Amino acid sequence: KAGVTQTPRYLIKTRGQQVTLSCSPISGHRSVSWYQQTPGQGLQFLFEYFSETQRNKGNFPGRFSGRQFSNSRSEMNVSTLELGDSALYLCASSLDEGGSHEQYFGPGTRLTVT
Amino acid sequence: GENVEQHPSTLSVQEGDSAVIKCTYSDSASNYFPWYKQELGKRPQLIIDIRSNVGEKKDQRIAVTLNKTAKHFSLHITETQPEDSAVYFCAASSGGANNLFFGTGTRLTVIP
Numbered sequence: 001k002a003g004v005t006q007t008p009r010y011l012i013k014t015r016g017q018q019v020t021l022s023c024s025p026i027s028g029h030r031s032v033s034w035y036q037q038t039p040g041q042g043l044q045f046l047f048e049y050f051s052e053t054q055r056n057k058g059n060f061p062g063r064f065s066g067r068q069f070s071n072s073r074s075e076m077n078v079s080t081l082e083l084g085d086s087a088l089y090l091c092a093s094s095l096d097e098g099g100s101h102e103q104y105f106g107p108g109t110r111l112t113v114t
Numbered sequence: 115g116e117n118v119e120q121h122p123s124t125l126s127v128q129e130g131d132s133a134v135i136k137c138t139y140s141d142s143a144s145n146y147f148p149w150y151k152q153e154l155g156k157r158p159q160l161i162i163d164i165r166s167n168v169g170e171k172k173d174q175r176i177a178v179t180l181n182k183t184a185k186h187f188s189l190h191i192t193e194t195q196p197e198d199s200a201v202y203f204c205a206a207s208s209g210g211a212n213n214l215f216f217g218t219g220t221r222l223t224v225i226p
Binding site: 004031033035042043044045048050055056058059090092094096101102103104105106107108 | 115146148150156157158159160163203205207211212213214215216217218219
């Protein structure tokens with residue numbers, strides 16, 4: 001099976017702009033979670049989508065949003081970008097059946113805000 | 115919310131020695147504890163996990179132990195090899211949720 005894929009891998013944006021990141025989960029996985037990784041804050045949970053519904057949400061401002069499509073692919077959007085949004089954005093997919101909660105990460109999208 | 119603390123932040127061992135990384139968690143409802151290895155520039159890779167109904171789990175040179183009473187869990191790597199050098203993260207989640215709370219990471223260096 002192909003692993004989790006994310007596009008684009010690198011992105012440079014200017015303050016105030018918005019950005020959309022995409023994540024394709026492992027085939028058959030229905031849960032997609034998003035995380036932000038920075039040197040200062042480490043790995044922080046953004047939100048999780050399951051069957052096109054947001055099921056869990058972390059402590060990030062409303063500028064961070066996401067959605068999931070019927071094929072389980074997910075997108076996250078960050079509006080009005082700030083310098084502090086520069087980070088590696090990772091998505092992870094999980095089968096989430098029969099008590100299986102193993103999450104498998106994609107390679108990430110490195111976002112730089114200037 | 116859940117708070118996961120991880121120690122040490124850096125660890126250097128000689129090749130062939132053992133390495134131990136420890137984590138504590140705060141939420142007694144947490145019941146799933148995975149460990150991830152992240153090499154430089156790469157994605158976090160799930161290496162082992164444990165659920166709260168199990169006290170210990172082994173996979174070749176890697177083992178994880180869980181003490182629910184004390185709310186701590188540990189990663190043990192035996193017979194370390196240079197390719198074990200990476201940053202290791204512990205994490206916790208509760209109630210079947212897929213929102214992981216991560217520790218701050220341990221940079222392990224295995225000296226040949």
